Amino acid sequence: MFDDPRITAVGLLVEAHAGLSARFAEQFEEHGLSPVEFEVLTRLARSPGNQLRMTDLAAQTSLSTSGVTRVVDRMERGGLLCRRACPNDRRSSYAVVTQTGLERLDETLPGHLRIIEQWFTGQLEPAALANLLEGLRRVRDAVHPGATAGSTDPAHGTPHC
Amino acid sequence: MFDDPRITAVGLLVEAHAGLSARFAEQFEEHGLSPVEFEVLTRLARSPGNQLRMTDLAAQTSLSTSGVTRVVDRMERGGLLCRRACPNDRRSSYAVVTQTGLERLDETLPGHLRIIEQWFTGQLEPAALANLLEGLRRVRDAVHPGATAGSTDPAHGTPHC
DNA sequence: ATCAATCAGTTGCGGAAGCAACTATAGCTA
DNA sequence: TAGCTATAGTTGCTTCCGCAACTGATTGAT
Numbered sequence: 001m002f003d004d005p006r007i008t009a010v011g012l013l014v015e016a017h018a019g020l021s022a023r024f025a026e027q028f029e030e031h032g033l034s035p036v037e038f039e040v041l042t043r044l045a046r047s048p049g050n051q052l053r054m055t056d057l058a059a060q061t062s063l064s065t066s067g068v069t070r071v072v073d074r075m076e077r078g079g080l081l082c083r084r085a086c087p088n089d090r091r092s093s094y095a096v097v098t099q100t101g102l103e104r105l106d107e108t109l110p111g112h113l114r115i116i117e118q119w120f121t122g123q124l125e126p127a128a129l130a131n132l133l134e135g136l137r138r139v140r141d142a143v144h145p146g147a148t149a150g151s152t153d154p155a156h157g158t159p160h161c
Numbered sequence: 162m163f164d165d166p167r168i169t170a171v172g173l174l175v176e177a178h179a180g181l182s183a184r185f186a187e188q189f190e191e192h193g194l195s196p197v198e199f200e201v202l203t204r205l206a207r208s209p210g211n212q213l214r215m216t217d218l219a220a221q222t223s224l225s226t227s228g229v230t231r232v233v234d235r236m237e238r239g240g241l242l243c244r245r246a247c248p249n250d251r252r253s254s255y256a257v258v259t260q261t262g263l264e265r266l267d268e269t270l271p272g273h274l275r276i277i278e279q280w281f282t283g284q285l286e287p288a289a290l291a292n293l294l295e296g297l298r299r300v301r302d303a304v305h306p307g308a309t310a311g312s313t314d315p316a317h318g319t320p321h322c
Numbered sequence: 323a324t325c326a327a328t329c330a331g332t333t334g335c336g337g338a339a340g341c342a343a344c345t346a347t348a349g350c351t352a
Numbered sequence: 353t354a355g356c357t358a359t360a361g362t363t364g365c366t367t368c369c370g371c372a373a374c375t376g377a378t379t380g381a382t
Contacts, residue, residue, distance in 0.1 A: 066371080067370070139177040225339075
């Protein structure tokens with residue numbers, strides 16, 4: 001029963017993911033970042049104005065809003081980002097990447113891309129890679145509706161303020 | 162820079178994994194299990210004698226030995242497994258699945274397989290699935306050496322006691 | 323205009339897990 | 353045999369994170 005091909009398939013996905021995540025974490029740590037800090041930094045840096053409201057940040061990362069509060073606390077303490085009040089809605093605040101944060105990200109990204117190349121995309125012929133990605137995309141679309149469009153949910157395409 | 166195909170590739174893998182994990186967790190919870198409890202149960206149930214030494218269990222799960230101590234504490238409290246002293250080596254102890262644990266696993270597995278089918282393996286034509294799995298296997302083998310052979314490390318193929 | 327309902331963010335609390343220190347046992351060396 | 357080193361497992365301490373409760377701001381209904 002445990003050698004059911006479905007179990008094996010999940011095992012492959014989980015192990016590939018875990019293995020890659022470990023390589024990533026190792027490299028992030030060389031730059032003083034945790035995986036979630038790297039994710040926060042990239043999400044902010046790719047957003048207009050290098051900023052995002054706390055709630056939107058929570059929606060884009062796999063964190064709860066309270067989780068975001070604390071990560072932002074830590075990163076603000078570390079100088080990677082800062083909070084900025086939202087002028088229109090006094091309940092909201094933005095997390096904004098600082099210059100330091102952008103520099104840290106610039107330091108980290110090239111190595112990160114190299115590691116992806118080395119352990120993931122470079123392991124396969126271009127055609128095989130395309131097949132793999134197409135399969136993953138199908139599964140992702142099935143299991144995670146709403147992530148299909150760009151990185152921004154249509155409802156949040158335009159910042160509230 | 163953030164639409165680099167390598168970043169996208171990792172995003173697909175991570176999102177597919179996260180989405181599936183969430184579906185799994187939901188179903189496990191219906192049977193009163195956490196994901197790591199399910200994993201512990203399956204690792205033990207597929208081992209000879211339905212048992213494994215704490216250290217070997219740690220090696221097969223992504224937990225540290227202290228992590229295993231505590232999961233086993235909880236599961237023993239819940240009646241899913243119990244500790245058994247190792248007669249040859251008085252430092253070691255086995256975690257052994259109880260009848261209750263086996264029954265719980267039997268309740269949980271069919272639904273788990275159905276969910277894998279529904280959200281993962283059933284989403285693709287057989288040939289596309291084979292391509293996906295072959296790609297994942299290549300990545301897994303690259304990134305996670307030692308997981309290639311069966312489920313047991315050659316060095317631990319024969320139980321110590 | 324007032325009041326209720328909703329929403330953004332924070333905080334208290336508890337659970338899960340890793341690291342390092344510790345205990346007890348095993349095994350090797352002289 | 354005595355003693356040193358390595359190993360198995362547990363525990364204290366800390367960090368991270370989610371849930372639920374809370375505060376303050378906004379929106380909508382009467």
